Amino acid sequence: MTRYIIKRLIGLIPVIIGVSIIAFLLIHLIPGDPARAILGERATEQALNSLREQLGLNDPLHVQYGRFMGQILQGDFGRSVITNSPVIEEFAARFPATLELSVAAMLIAVVVGILAGVISAVRQYSVFDNVSMVGALIGVSLPIFWLGLMMQWLFAFKLGLLDASARLSVGISLDPITNFYVLDSLITGNWAALKDTLRHLVMPSFALATIPMAIIARMTRSSMLEVLKQDYIRTARAKGLKNNTVIFKHALKNAFLPILTVMGLQFGTLMGGAVLTETIFSWPGIGRLMYEAIMQRDFPVVQNGILIISLIFVFINLIVDILYSFVDPRIRLE
């Protein structure tokens, strides 16, 4: 196992180098002078020169890249040109919000998606199957900005059941410990804050969950259908096992591998920050940070942000690969 992990980590190096080259070259892909693009049309020549100096834009490309990588290897991800704070700090400040939202969304997607997929497979071609699979298709196709606005209109504006944006209402205070507001309010026993946090969390996480939920449901269904045709399922039934035991213990466990892969990929994507969901619901996460950095041409944040998000993504995939061996003992990680 350890050898496998080390081998995989070494295998990540070319991937990371590739990503770093793309992230690095981004600043050079925009037409014109990057310093002017950052500072805008009213910048003075003096300001432009000092920014070029600061970003090292006067050096040849390979020297710039070498410096870029050298700093990253020392854990220095640069500073935002807009706020002047370290990029890694900007990320750390938003990461809990994105993680909390992603976990909530995955929870919903996994529970609903797997249940719907299993039932659809067991009752193939039933009304439930048809409805949920059409529902899944709609779920994948609905644009989030539309769905989000409709949900806000219905649940926040018309019914007043949930809150439309942000993580907490104005006037509710919560002492940040972990910055995962659900955890923080549980730890401090702050029930008003817990209730308020959940009122804010439900809509964005459902909106964010629609696509993974639909994908997981469809994957579960097709994987389950294949497994349910296997001989050992017939054997299990012949042994007189209860239907639920057959479905959940024998079938689902064996059908789980492709589902796990999809879950990993989806979770990795969510962790990169959901730009649309975070924008519609004013969720202060990584997607918003990246969006705003792009709009303000904050290149250090964009460059290093892409790198950090890619790292998160490949590590989640690594973890999923390791999980394979737990789910399916036939897989030996060597």
Next chain:
Amino acid sequence: MKVKRLAAALFLVLAMMVNIVGCGGGDNAAKDAGGDKEKIFVFARSGDASGLDPINVTDGESLYVTQQIFDTLLEYADDSTDLQPGLATEWESAKDGKEWTLKLREGVKFHDGTPFNAEAVKFNFDRWRDEKHPNHQGDFSYYTYMFGGFPGIIQDVAAVDEYTVKFVLTQPQAPFLANLAMATFGISSPEAVKQHGEDYFKNPVGTGPFKFVKWEKDQQVVVEKNAAYWGEKAKVDKIVFRTIPDNSARLMELQSGTIDGMIGLNPDDVETIKNDANLQLLMRPSMNVGYLAMNTEKDFLKEQKIRQAINHAVNKQALIDAFYAGLAKPAKNPMPPSLWGYNDEVKGYEYDPAKAKALLAEAGYPDGFETTLWAMPVARPYMPQPKEIAQAIQQDLAKVGITTKIVTYDWQTYIEKGENAEHDLYLFGWTGDNGDPDNFLYVLLDKSNTVKGSAGNVAFYKNDRVSSLLVDAQKESDQSKRDKLYKDAQVLINEDAPWVPLVHSTPPIAAKKSISGWLPHATGTECFVGVDKAE
């Protein structure tokens, strides 16, 4: 049965979530918690502040917050860009405007309890203008824009006594006082700047009507009433600046009542607000101009009559109705009417295709001519849909026989080519900084700003009489005399017609009906000291 148990546990958690939320019913958690009768004004905009050190920000999102926390030496009047006392109570110039002496308000304290005095003013200016100052951390962009680099035209700042400060300039600068009133030149507590160093932008300390409380990135900035404020005290206890990026989502929150006021409206939503009995629509006076510059160095456009003909050919009101949702005023001068010095006597050129044709015939082109029409690639408040606006102008010009080809480039290239005089007809605009006419007329139309490669005057308009009026106005420190000089300049510019001044846009603001005392200012931000909320 691991999987099943896991699934069951997850389901239970989900059910709990729904249950707890369900218990919330229709009541509003914000109101529950705010029950201690604190008056909170919740204001929302599309982006978070980028920093709270006013000298190191240039965006309205940040300046809106710093404007509450900081005072400036001079202030703008509530409804115009006229200057009035702020932290300075009196001022006088000497040596032809190369020296300014300001008397400071006595007894004012920063929020951290340290005294405001001449030394504090000196510290702030030295920090801004001296690159070697230990607290010169940041880019100080607005300082370089307004005072021309480091140290720029401010040669020396001296504390004459406890409450007198003297500025020595390398050359007279007419809008000097107007610059001092800009929100970006808010005076910080020297102690706080020294204490927080690079992190001062997160820990702002000023003398303003509100004190900084906390800033949660991308969520909210909170300021509270400064009970020891030297002027009229704030009417609300707290202001919360919320960030809600999506225009529609923000409006929905206003309609639901979770916020009290907002900026950044979709033009289409203006009707919604007018029809909602709980909401009111406010208009910010314009501080900008969108215009069509005519390159006076090019063949046809050299001719004054042709430029006047083009002025008569463009239907400004139709542009305003189609692309600004009616939220703009047709322009006749190169500067907006909210500025002093604006010449309302100027008649401008009314929409009259027949007159345009007659002028073209007089100029020797009865059948018109062909030229290019450049459209900006990006939207600006003064030019919300540049391509569509260009198409409308194209049609207007076609009606009088002028055939145009629409040209566009990416933004940087567009600006660079414009500064290089490569264009014919060129859509552009300007948003003012300090409310001084110099900031429009000199920057955009003086002959000294026609140097290729960095021209601000993209009509490449060179009129010696206009230029001498503008330069005289820069040297004059008496505002009434300057007013006259600018009014005269506008008459000449109107005759020469180097531009088609198109519009001055007036950004809409929405607030609950229960909000009073909100006076939108032309500069783009305003102090909320007078804002009140009826319960």
